[in-house]
Amino acid sequence: MAPVNLSHRRTHNLLLISKLLNLRDTASPLTLLLDSLEQPATPLIQEYIRRAKLSKVHVTLVAFETVKRPDGCDAIVYTRRKTPAEIIKEVTAAYQPVASAGPSKRRLIIIDAINPLLSSRTVDPNFHLPSFLGAFITPTKPAALKSDASLVVTYHQDIPGFPPQNPYLPSPFSVLNYLATSIITLHSFSHILAQKAARDRSLAAPVFGLEEEQDGVLLGRLDKLVGTGAAEGIVLELEHRRKSGRGVLEWYLLPPASRYSANHVKEIVTLLDDNILYNPPMESAYGADEEPQSTFELGLTDRQRRDREGVVLPYFDAQHGDGPGEGGRILYDMGEEDDFDEEEDEI
Amino acid sequence: MPSQPPLPPLLTSYLSSQPESSLTLISSILGATSNWLVLRYLYSALSTSNSSNAAIGFDESHNGAKKVVLVSFLRGWEFWRAEAKRLGLDLARLSDKKQFAFVDGLSELFCPPQTANAAPSPSPISAGFPARTTIPLRGPPGAVPGRAPVSALPALRNDNVARSPAELGVAKKLHFSGRGTAALDALEKDIIAVIEQLKAANDESEEVLLIIDQPDFLLAATGASMGIGATEMSEWVMGLQQTVHTTALTVAADSPLIHNAAASGNQQSTPVEGEHAAFAIGLAHRASSVMQLRTLETGAARDVSGVLRISRGGGLSGANGLDEKELLYYIQRDGSVKVFGRGES
Amino acid sequence: MSFRKRNIGLSAGVDRAAIPNASAQPTPPESIPGIRPSPDDGRPTTSTGTPSLDGLLAGHAGLPMGKILLIEENGTTDFAGALLRYYAAEGVVQEQKIHVVGVPEQWGRSLPGLIGTAESLEKRSDKRKDERMKIAWRYERLGEFGAGIAGSRDAPTPTGDTDAASKQAAFCHAFDLTKRLAHPSITNMTFIPLVPSRGSPFVAILKRLQDAVTSAGPNTIHRIVIPSLLNPTMYPPDACQPEYVLQFLHSLKALMSAHATRITAMVTLPLSLFPRSSGLVRWIELLSDGVIELCPFPHSADALATSGAATSQEEPPQGMLKTHRIPVLHERGGGSDQNVGQDWAFNLSRRRFEIKPFSLPPAEGDKEAQDAPASSGMPKKADLEF
DSSP states (O other), X not given: OOHHHHHHHHHHHHHHHHHHHTTGGXXXXXXXXXXXXXXXXXXXXXXXXXXXXXXXOEEEEEESSOOSOOTTOSEEEEOTTOOHXXXXXXXXXXXXXXXXXXXXXXXXXXXXXXXXXXXXXXXXXXXXXXXXXXXXXXXXXXXXXOOOEEEEEEXXXXXXXXXXXXXXXXXXXXXXHXXXXXXXXXXXXXXXXXXXXXXXXXOOOOOOGGGGOOTTOSOOOOSSOTTTOSOOSEEEEEEEEXXXXXXXXXXXXXXXXXXXXXXXXXXXXXXXXXXXXXXXXXXXXXXXXXXXXXXXXXXXXXXXXXXXXXXXXXXXXXXXXSSTTTTXXXXXXXXXXXXXXXXXXXX | OOOOOSSOGGGHHHHHXXXXXXXXXXXXXXXXXXXXXXXXXXXHHHOSOSOTTSOTTOOTTOSSOOEEEEEESSSOHHHHHHHHHHHTOOHHHHHHTTSEEEEEOSTTSSSOOOOTTSOOXXXXXXXXXXXXXXXXXXXXXXXXXXXXXXXXXXXXXXXXXXXXXXXXXXXXXXXXXXXXHHHHHHHHHHHHHHHHHHHHSSOSOOOEEEEEEOHHHHHHHHOGGGTOOHHHHHHHHHHHHXXXXXXXXXXXXXXXXXXXXXXXXXXXXXXXXXXXXXXXXXXXXXXXXXXXXXXXXTOOBTTBOEEEEEEEOSOTTOOTTOOOEEEEEEEXXXXXXXXXXXXXX | OTTOOHHHHHSOHHHHHTSHHHHTSOOOSSXXXXXXXXXXXXXXXXXXXXXXXXHHTTTSSSEETTOEEEEEEOSSOOHHHHHHHXXXXXXXXXXXXXXXXXXXXXXXXXXXXXXXXXXXXXXXXHHHHHHHHHHTGGGHHHXXXXXXXXXXXXXXXXXXOHHHHHHSOOSSEEEEEEEEOOOGGGGGEEEEOOOXXXXXXXXXXXXXXXXXXHHSOTTOXXXXXXXXXXXXTTSOGGXXXXXXXXXXXXXXXXXXXXXXXXXXXXXXXXXXXXXXXXXXXXXHXXXXXXXXXXXEOOSSOHHHHHTTOSSTTSOOOOEEXXXXXXXXXXXXXXXXXXXXXXXXXXXXXXXXXXXXXXXXXXXXXXXXXXXXXXXXXXXXXXXXXX
């Protein structure tokens, strides 16, 4: 890839992720986070909340699986034993924009896991996922001030779904994928590195956790994975649909939260391709025609090269013999450097 | 052989410190059951000192001891009492002191009790344990409590005891009736009542640890046709979780129960498998720590019972400082446990 | 750990009984026939009717009371049924109450006939073994070693020596499959039929079991025999709904834990209909205290008939046996027993069901194996030449 191209991509795509994570300009009304046990979305959600706090965005957590209100979260709405309509009502009520507060305040609504809702048996069969999600982004109450709401929905990919009642309907997961304006799939950095290392050697990529299909293994993630060193962080695979209709696909790296302070403003996300562990800088890029370095001097001086070309190999003459029986003689002229002992050696 | 401490040193930090409203998931398989780990949780929460010989509960004004509610769906009171005794925990006494409560999800969950006027059933307890008299039984220090034999037969028992001593420790017997969330709500109400009783008992420590042993069985044995699915079960757990300080759950993570459905081709999976996988994996997403028990991949070894992998779960209230580890354990014949790293012994 | 006396855990029941703690146990003043304390921890156990199966159960030398043993079988053979008949016959001889679920009364008439105590059979076979050793002197050491293993595993003789044993009532008996059991207490068997009903077919069964157990005297020992659970020729199709079968097993477990010293149960399950890879079967296994899987060899293969036998005189094994869970041991948490994870082979002869360590055939079999590819390789070369 040409370096120019890369730097262009870098500026563009870093700007994009920064916009998305900072919820600027409602770049993405509906963000879908696809996570798994191997890399839960928790750190990314915490990053969302951190950034929201920095820019004074109101954060509501719709808790399908969280029990305790996380730090930085302004409101938490428990969904236990509530119908979708009740949930929407409570979420809307959780934030009352003050009319005189000048510019309308933005708000972030996080659904910590959508799976329970999708596989619930108590939910009305006429439950309509698109309108449920839509109700968060554009509240039906017209009296309310127009507040820019962004919705971040987590979907656990490894939780099996259930066959829909109507076999002709698309699965809820496909619907979510279709509706989302950006989709972030989370990967563990150490796993990505292990898979890349295997790919570079043309080996089958290793699998982790549930995919190992080992009896008794739910999680394969361990801090110290063999051979990856201290590869911390989360890999974000972003698929973003622009308003123009164009799609963007990029891989990013989010460093662990311990690497920066909570008030850090500058962008911390980098491109995965810029990571030194993922893409080690190649030496050969600078000096392609240099010989490999060694303690042995393998090169030749000009004089040595000339001498080498002048050497006549022993069988050279024998190849054009003058007659029968003539070919095959070894023509060798003794040089002074030959250590020839008259008494011992005979030609 | 040197006796092992009741709490393996390598596990102490994992067993004792759970952040508030956290969920710990313990997964087990057919050949590597979780009972020993649950017992270590009980011990860590209930015992007052680390010296195993000290009589438990001697010191009334101890600190740090939490209250524990144990809900067990697959094992009866007798099992837990006898096994805890091996560790030096007298659960019956602790439940008298309102520090511990056992909720029995085994004996009458699906079969309602026999008609009340029937003669009291012959005492279920094995007479190997002498009937508790006014003085609580306390083994002499140094005696191996677990060796108390269970040999004698009910023939010795007099059948006139209306309520056998063994049942004194059982705070509540769960009954499942009806279907759907209503049935679950009834169970939840029963358990919460026990939790509240424990909380109400005057004591400065309010921290209640709730241990539910194999709630996944409830899901498997009721299933979709009774209107109970993984979501309903998870909500049930959440409802209980909200009333206590910390929660620990054990679930089965056997390959047929998890991977048949979690694998890509989930067409062939049966509802039992699908619901179980959704429930167990969903819990792991919520848990702050996941303790996975399994057998050795390389086959059985003489001095290794299994592998314990401790990982962080996906929960938001996750213990970020948790050190992920994989350890081996060995259950000795006397019930004591040795935990060690690979390559150590 | 370094001071651990390595032998203790590995030796036969005799050594274990010598552990001081065990001697402290109160001896029941009134001994009930067929029940004896486990040499491991003193809990009451009863015999499965198969000495080598008793020996497999983690040092308890019998099935601990209050436990459910699940025998699974692959294929269409009925080795599990033989184990079940031994189990029932042993119960009849010990004058226990037998409850058989789901099969007609003919099943009770096919129980194997009594031919004495297990020790008597053991002695006879020992004698035979001695004779053989004289012939094959080269293998004498090997034979002794094997006998030692077999003796410690499949015949954990009662703690006393022989004359003490003869004074005591026998714990385990030997049966002959070709004979029919005639015993006065054979009428102690009750057969619980499956009655067609709406809802769970197990509710009526459970009710009868509960009534029988609670109404019987406290001295009565019960054996619950459930042949071929969920077999579609006996059970209605909806019996395999998890809410029916799992609730039944759970209630059975509850019943047994409520009368923990008076009941044992043995269940067999046809794996070819309900494979182990299914979640339902795994739950059935998780609800059982012991899980044993039988994998019979295909009978037709003649080659297999000679393989696997340590010597040509020994009967060849008829299949492999796997222990997935052992009562009490796994409930405590782990497979530290030497019997777990080992390869076992079983052999059913007229007089006994024997379980012994599986060993690959020695040179004899290898030679055949080497010959086979050589002979098959030759025609290939010939084929290549035109």
